[in-house]
Amino acid sequence: MTEVRWGILGAAKFAREQMAPAIHAARRSRLAVLATSDPAKAAPFQAMDGALRVVDSYEAVLADPNVDAVYIPLPNSLHVEWTRRALEAGKHVLCEKPIAMRANEIDGLIALRDQTGLVAAEAYMIVHHPQWQQVRDWIKGGAIGELRRVNATFTYDNSSDPGNIRNAVETGGGSLPDIGVYTLGCTRYVTGQEPEAVLFADIRRESGVEVRAEAMIQFDGFTLTSLTSMRMLRYQSVTFQGTDGVVEVPVPFNPLGYGDAEVRLMRKSGPVEVCRYPGVNQYVRQVEAFGAAVRGEAEYPCPLEFSQGTQALIDMIWAAER
Incomplete structure (x- = not known):
């Protein structure tokens, strides 16, 4: 082909x-x-x-x-x-x-x-963007010591668009289905770990649609705090904090649209290490990776099993709400 x-x-x-x-x-x-x-x-x-x-x-x-x-x-x-x-x-x-x-x-x-x-x-x-591959290498390589906490936030405001499919129950709306896959999935991708328990879940709804979800999730050795909302100022950020350092991802999910892609590694001593990725289009890379998988040239880096794991965590948050 x-x-x-x-x-x-x-x-x-x-x-x-x-x-x-x-x-x-x-x-x-x-x-x-x-x-x-x-x-x-x-x-x-x-x-x-x-x-x-x-x-x-x-x-x-x-x-x-x-x-x-x-x-x-x-x-x-x-x-x-x-x-x-x-x-x-x-x-x-x-x-x-x-x-x-x-x-x-x-x-x-x-x-x-x-x-x-x-x-x-x-x-x-996002798994096709080199900034996330770099973050995973840092975390798994021990650059920040033992990971203790992840803080992931992704918010925007579509309250002025009530006809948006994200604002309707019947079309599968809600912030967790729309953008929770990013705050939750990026943590699973970087660490390779699966959650142990949802410690806390605060879900806010309007007309039956979840418009804000904040959850604290226990993993082995660290906690993840995830905030998603469709009723707050447009903002996104992910931070990985360990015993010996911190990794910051200021534009984790929408580089080129929200801001410039870069990741920062801060440690106890020495200068801050910054990696920048000007002009990288993660959607083009996604299409090319899919094509390579179709032609049998490479395994696709985000199989359905990974997506199922993230959805299972969303299901756990729904259950914790109840």
């Missing part, structure tokens, strides 16, 4: 602004088909590539023999269904996070992935 030919299910804003441009920019990758019945929504995608074909149904993308892989940016509540249907149609699948609303829903996707031999993964882009 010389290139991966992609189809996108739906003309979502995120697909338009991030993933379609990433597919165009990625090596050995091409956006071939977009499914939308709205010509106005299709126009920005066609402006990127005049050869892009537009069809009016998701089924048409899945039936297209000239599509190798499908990207799914649909509302959260539809992710499992359309991931399953795409795999059954013989397509590789990259689905937006969260790929499921409960951890046990991923069991069937793992089984179907293994049965078909296709690549199926959640679009968890």
